[in-house]
Amino acid sequence: MAMTHAVQSATLADILERVLDKGVVIAGDIKIKLVDIELLTIQIRLLIASVDKAKEMGIDWWEWNPALCSKARSDEGLGSDKTLDDLAERIANLERAGARVPPKRRSPARQGDAVASPAEMGTS
Numbered sequence: 001m002a003m004t005h006a007v008q009s010a011t012l013a014d015i016l017e018r019v020l021d022k023g024v025v026i027a028g029d030i031k032i033k034l035v036d037i038e039l040l041t042i043q044i045r046l047l048i049a050s051v052d053k054a055k056e057m058g059i060d061w062w063e064w065n066p067a068l069c070s071k072a073r074s075d076e077g078l079g080s081d082k083t084l085d086d087l088a089e090r091i092a093n094l095e096r097a098g099a100r101v102p103p104k105r106r107s108p109a110r111q112g113d114a115v116a117s118p119a120e121m122g123t124s
Contacts, residue, residue: 020048024049028044029042
């Protein structure tokens with residue numbers, strides 16, 4: 001009697017679809033010790049999932065990273081324009097306040113102080 005069994009073959013596309021649908025977490029720690037003194041610890045956490053699955057888990061950092069998203073770059077630019085406007089307003093206020101302060105006057109020459117004549121100053 002011949003025995004038959006089902007052989008299920010999974011193609012790379014099937015495996016990739018399953019991984020992206022469910023997600024895969026790969027975690028590992030690397031520790032470097034010298035005479036029971038821990039010198040370095042590296043913790044590695046890798047998540048492989050589809051964008052939809054990541055959003056479902058609350059992971060969406062790429063939407064707010066200016067290096068990866070043009071919307072984030074334009075939002076960042078708006079913040080920069082507001083900052084520039086605020087700085088321009090502060091400068092204008094300082095200039096207006098500075099205009100109200102009278103310039104310092106030189107005190108008049110006191111008796112006994114040396115006073116330069118126009119000839120000494122190079123004017124006639």
